Amino acid sequence: MNNGFFGQDIISVRQFSPEKLTYIFGVADEMETLVRRFGSADMLSGKVLANLFYEPSTRTASSFMAAMVRLGGRVIPINEVHYSSVSKGESLPDTIRTLECYADIIVLRHPEVGAAQIAADYAAKPIINAGDGIGEHPTQALLDLYTIRKELGRLDGLKVAMVGDLKYGRTVHSLTRLLSRYNTEFYFVSPPILRLPEDMVAEVKARGLKAVEVEDVHEVISDVDVLYVTRVQKERFSDLALYDQVKDYYTVDPELMKMAKPKMALMHPLPRVGEISYAVDQDPRAAYFRQMENGMFIRMALLAAVLGKA
């Protein structure tokens, strides 16, 4: 159990050294084997997870639930927090300290930045951050990195384009941070109003990495190993004419994919609403559903590691 995870909180990707990433990815590989061969295991039999979601996220909540039950554990789903004791005015620390009376580990999704750290400060039992506002969503970043490694066989020296809303997308921020540890060439593809925050661009460049900002995905499509697409939300634009003007710069369809390398990974954290056309789904480079499945393996690995069983 000297894996560095036992009993620890998982709050930020900053906690993950390359060694820890390698360790978790190795366990995730084993989890995939386990699921393919046996479906489930008894590793976490007797353990209880409180799945505490202050905002809805079917995808992330289901993924953690599946991860826990496939390891033999049990889940207490708490999804209606918006109208439960919280609406009576209870504080997050009190809710957390109550739930840790019942559960062995708490997964927390909360709309406010820093909520997961506050929870961890008060809880004696481990907290896993499942997204805190525009803050972090570390398991998403881990599954993204894990998917890149699986799809392309390596993490070093890749050309990665981040596409869409780079300003508010915490997914993009966390993954960029993780990829910065490897010898990555970055292409940031977005409309001007949704560019990556300047300090993040600076952070990347400070590591001596290439970081090119462009507005049209066509400029980079033929060069990249990874095309990581996110939604460009209409609501971000005060001028809808501007939105209509730029939105096609960020749409992936079979025509665009013809220009891409034969071996590359097209990724998306989902849900998508038009950024990637359905016609691309059958393309072997379309990795987004494998990405989802990898999310379950990564979460299985983390749950097992934090609870001392991996």
Add this chain to the structure above:
Amino acid sequence: MNNGFFGQDIISVRQFSPEKLTYIFGVADEMETLVRRFGSADMLSGKVLANLFYEPSTRTASSFMAAMVRLGGRVIPINEVHYSSVSKGESLPDTIRTLECYADIIVLRHPEVGAAQIAADYAAKPIINAGDGIGEHPTQALLDLYTIRKELGRLDGLKVAMVGDLKYGRTVHSLTRLLSRYNTEFYFVSPPILRLPEDMVAEVKARGLKAVEVEDVHEVISDVDVLYVTRVQKERFSDLALYDQVKDYYTVDPELMKMAKPKMALMHPLPRVGEISYAVDQDPRAAYFRQMENGMFIRMALLAAVLGKA
């Protein structure tokens, strides 16, 4: 596992040949024995069911959950779809393809006709239709037929009255379709504006079966082996005076039951809101709560069969 169900979707009652019905009813009988003696089994240990409900249905959702856990499986309940990733605009196919990354089988309730078939077209894993709008609700029809067989000991040559809203009631349509394969005499009892659709009446008659349409349940009560009652919803009437005028034609009380055969089955898919008075509940012919329980046995049988364990 050569039962014809392994890995298959359950979308429509049209899939069920008499042989398949006999097979599933036999497995359901075994499931009842299992529950009475042991409560649960380990048959589906390690399997995960995603219970995806786009509209609320406590009864059906609970029945599938109970069926799965009594076979040792696990359930991921997804009830709040109205405000989760769907509200961010995700399509049904994407939601389904995400959930099949986590689960071994998906039960789907959706307000739109054809939704279950769309889900099945996109999913590699089996889909069970738990109701798609005014389309089908095959497990309800199966449990209804199974209940008739258990209550009366046979399916052939029965006189069956369908009562209430025969126009919109998918329950009535599916059960009528199933019963048409047996030598059934049908009585369709409804107000004129809620009559069975003409094509369904024609379908029944085309099989050479008797199909009598009447407006008052008193005309048929003394003849029938099965009285299948459904709700007459006030909202269907633009003229409420008309509603008040007819609603008693379709209410079952102890007085009415005095006219019924000593051996017959009074059924209702529930919930009821006055169509059957509480005073009838103690009548041994009142089969509606046994009908509920049969629903769990039928769903256990289907889950086991589709997942290759029956």
Add this chain to the structure above:
Amino acid sequence: MNNGFFGQDIISVRQFSPEKLTYIFGVADEMETLVRRFGSADMLSGKVLANLFYEPSTRTASSFMAAMVRLGGRVIPINEVHYSSVSKGESLPDTIRTLECYADIIVLRHPEVGAAQIAADYAAKPIINAGDGIGEHPTQALLDLYTIRKELGRLDGLKVAMVGDLKYGRTVHSLTRLLSRYNTEFYFVSPPILRLPEDMVAEVKARGLKAVEVEDVHEVISDVDVLYVTRVQKERFSDLALYDQVKDYYTVDPELMKMAKPKMALMHPLPRVGEISYAVDQDPRAAYFRQMENGMFIRMALLAAVLGKA
């Protein structure tokens, strides 16, 4: 299984003789040992609990779920009753009789007084009352009494102050009723408009017990063995100036705790919204989070006893 609980409903604290309390507290002690050593057990393997909540209560719902799964049982959570078959107009008795087709035991939270008894009248399977409006919440009262016994080592001859809203707080009423069986000295601390109902004061005095009513917690703090604090809800006051004037009489902070005995128990059913300051949480006499945990042990004990496994 001759424990007096097997197959019984748990509706009211009035059902609990001192012998039954002793029995359940003994089982709860064993449950704590079980959880500390093994996390979970298989005692209720194969059993299914329907957790039916007509109003939200994260705390109570989670506690019952955890209790059930830590004994190896399964839970069907039904939280969205406000918009499910109930909204189609189904009655409580019908919902209960449907759920008992699927489950072995039903936990019911309902906003109306008497709902649990109605459910029990219709159900063949055991019902546990998890709160029926301003009626009873017996498992809360049991966990409160159990906590007092654990914190202070005895139940006889204690000085207990009930603080806050004594008029509407069902928690206070049930606990007062239970403590009346022991040689308790009561202090009822509340603003005049939220005093304990006269009949309850009379009930206590009729047993020959001391019952003193005061308005300021400072008058009693140095004498009591138990300070049981509840919320004083702003909404109870038509005159908010009055609220502001009295609210500090009922707030517990480190200054107040300096006046308390070195060995005493500060309790609260939670959620709190200011009645006990966070600065008190580290005080060893602050028992409210242990109280939460005891709730799980008590519920484990009751579930096991009612289902014939303790």
